[in-house]
Amino acid sequence: MATATGAMAATSRAPIPAAAAFPGGLGLGRRRAAAPGWRAGGRRLRASPSARRPFVFSPRGVSDSRSSQTCLDPDASTSVLGIILGGGAGTRLYPLTKKRAKPAVPLGANYRLIDIPVSNCLNSNVSKIYVLTQFNSASLNRHLSRAYGNNIGGYKNEGFVEVLAAQQSPENPNWFQGTADAVRQYMWLFEEHNVMEFLILAGDHLYRMDYQKFIQAHRETDADITVAALPMDEQRATAFGLMKIDDEGRIVEFAEKPKGEKLKSMMVDTTILGLDPERAKELPYIASMGIYVFSKDVMLRLLRENFPAANDFGSEVIPGATEIGMRVQAYLYDGYWEDIGTIEAFYNANLGITKKPVPDFSFYDRSAPIYTQPRYLPPSKVLDADVTDSVIGEGCVIKHCTINHSVVGLRSCISEGAVIEDSLLMGADYYETEDDKKVLSETGGIPIGIGKNAHIRKAIIDKNARIGENVKIINFDNVQEAVRETEGYFIKSGIVTVGLQQVVITDAH
Secondary structure, X not given: XXXXXXXXXXXXXXXXXXXXXXOOOOOOOOOOOOOOOEOOOOOXXXXXXXXXXXXXXXXXXXXXXOOOOOOOOOOHHHHEEEEEEOOXXXXXXXOOOOOOOHHHOEEOOOEEOOHHHHHHHHHOXXXXXXXXXXXXXXXXXXXXXXXXXXXXXXXXXXOEEEEEEXXXXXXXXXXXOOHHHHHHHOXXXXXXXXXXXXXXXXXXXXXXXXXXXXXXXHHHOOOOEEEEEEEEOHHHHOOOEEEEEOOOOEEEEEEEOOOHHHXXXXXXXXXXXXXXXXXXXXXXXXXXXXXXXXXXXXXXXHHHXXXXXXXXXXXXXXXXXXXOOOOEEEEEOOOXXXXXXXXXXXXXXXXXXXXXXXXXXXXXXXXXXXXXXXOOOOOOEEEOOEEEOOEEOOOOEEEOOEEEOOEEOOOOEEOOOXXXXXXXXXXXXXXXXXXXXXXXXXXXXXXXXXXXXXXXXXXXXXXXXXXOOOOEEOOOOOOOEEEEHHHOEEEEOOEXXXXXXXXXXXXXX
């Protein structure tokens, strides 16, 4: 008899219809009064220093708590353009990125990393979204097309998720050189949109955030740029780019991964941004999350006039903006956030969703669901198996085996006697028929999935892997780093990664 304790993954959800996802629909609707400092055409009218209204720091503008309310006017669906950056080559996530872009890496049994920023946008009423891609983008493009291509646009295509690939042109023969350069190369397209702000996001972060509050803080403080900031303690701070703020929350200094006395000098009073005194004492540093709101006219001026050769937002454009006197504000995000940049971070983030009683990141949020591609798979079948503290994706077949503290991806087939511990199985892209398996058996092949009596511990198994009978994937010698690409696996931070997709590990005897 099957026993299952812990969380079982919910089925993937297709993006909800536009009328439900965006109150009032995606159209402009009735005309609204323009927000102060903005006029038709997206140009922002700058107030003189003497005319600038008194600075008031509103708690609702610096908090991401559920009790906060937003009242954007114009609302985000008509006044904000979301730009998600697909990231670089993802070498630290190799071999998972050998044939896919970082944002296309599977996450949480049913999803992909790109679903996080896209879902945050949709839940925040940001319905105009571009995704910029460059490296190994085929699977990312396919996923975005299937998941969001036909669900957001309307008669006038006022809501969309569109992919923009790196391309060469007579004016610019180069590929994307960095985050700022990627946006610059498509600025001719972005500036056509009649919006107030550009929301710049990364495609490889795990978090849940209401961008409307972020945008509201940007408008309330009359900022040129607003940077999302994560409070942290001294131990974590050395691994991040830190920011220093004045008593109005304005950023006055940046430091990249400081140590020693330089680190001490970057301490700030985080109560200024809305953190309570007790937590502010524990978390006296703020790090940039790589998430920004730019006023449209400011972005155009920075990339074309002030810093036409700058390639990166975080290290060049934004520090440069502070130096020339622009108002660059910090916005506090006090919640779970993880940069999925390494194998260890990716592994921990996935297994973190099995944590009890409260997971690090929950996909069970009715008010802010995470959307993904609708695959129309059957429910998972668990036959006389012992499953504890695990998440099981859609369409799995699990027979007479033991699974503990693991994430099992969609369409996974786990055979009798197998033991899966502290592991992440990404599943499969397709099922094999009984005829397929018969042919494989007759020719000495291995079917997709985990074979009989296999034992897997603290490992990541990529999609469509074929693990034979009696195979043991266990780091017995606690090796921390190893490259065995010809044998189909790597070890990074002690985690065995069977990657490269379609890898075959034959039966052990």
